[in-house]
């Protein structure tokens with residue numbers, strides 16, 4: 510793997526001193542970018558994701574137009590259920606829809622043994638092309654959902670504020686739930702290991718729905734599987750774990766072999782530092798809705814955020830994905846406020 514010219518992000522992940530914190534935005538590829546919206550009119554989600562040329566174009570778009578210090582591959586966490594023969598549709602205006610969700614232990618047992626490298630070959634072709642297109646300017650992040658977050662969609666069958674059916678399955682059929690979580694974990698490790706082999710510089714695991722679990726249930730149904738993933742991957746590239754709404758788990762997560770932990774905006778930088786004993790690199794935690802504030806306010810809040818986290822062992826980011834209604838100049842103002850810090 511070659512070191513990119515801009516290696517601020519990788520330095521911060523290694524805990525090295527940097528002249529200013531690196532910055533990128535979760536879900537930066539797509540959504541709010543007008544050129545992305547044009548592609549979206551012409552091609553469906555899976556047409557974009559499964560076509561390496563289009564995926565590359567979309568991945569590189571924010572690098573040129575907004576200027577973050579890292580790229581994140583255009584794809585989705587739900588390619589994993591799809592690789593396991595659980596159909597995923599992206600319904601415009603509604604989000605993911607899985608017409609045949611997992612609702613019984615028998616369905617878990619019937620999931621196929623797969624060669625994920627073969628099933629998701631298009632992701633790996635997109636990595637090859639994207640690394641070329643980036644011309645070694647910035648590092649490329651590969652990602653996957655956490656096993657719990659993937660179970661949420663596989664069982665619920667669609668997005669939800671509470672994921673009641675996913676919880677019901679875990680609490681009514683814990684044995685089958687653990688079997689499913691282990692299956693997702695094994696496939697995810699194979700999937701991400703091969704991304705590392707193809708040359709991504711870092712991995713992020715998104716536990717977007719971890720915060721729906723109690724601390725005890727988090728320890729049962731999510732944490733052990735993220736732990737397995739980080740243990741399997743951390744020797745090959747840095748690994749970032751982002752568990753939304755999981756401030757209560759930060760202390761335990763800081764014991765895992767991670768290079769950084771993502772935090773959302775419901776915890777203060779000071780508390781996040783204390784919970785992680787001041788030794789873990791932290792990433793976050795600007796409220797994405799705050800990008801709707803006037804630009805001077807975005808600049809003030811971004812500076813305040815860096816003042817509070819400190820420039821050492823810190824990666825500036827949002828506390829969750831960028832919203833589709835963010836004006837591009839506001840996203841740029843956030844990125845530039847970090848770049849001009851100090």
Ligand SMILES: Cc1c2[nH]c(c1CCC(=O)O)Cc1[nH]c(c(CCC(=O)O)c1C)Cc1[nH]c(c(CCC(=O)O)c1C)Cc1[nH]c(c(C)c1CCC(=O)O)C2
Nearest residue numbers: 535536537538539554582583584585586604605715717830
């Ligand atoms: C929970 C989750 C999903 N997907 C993802 C997560 C974890 C991060 C988070 O919590 O936001 C991760 C994801 N999804 C997508 C990316 C690509 C990179 C990027 O945007 O930076 C990434 C990193 C593309 C996408 N994934 C999806 C789209 C929108 C559909 C489309 O473009 O046709 C995109 C660009 C579809 C999707 N996929 C998912 C949802 C809820 C939706 C619908 C709502 C929406 O995000 O627009 C599941």
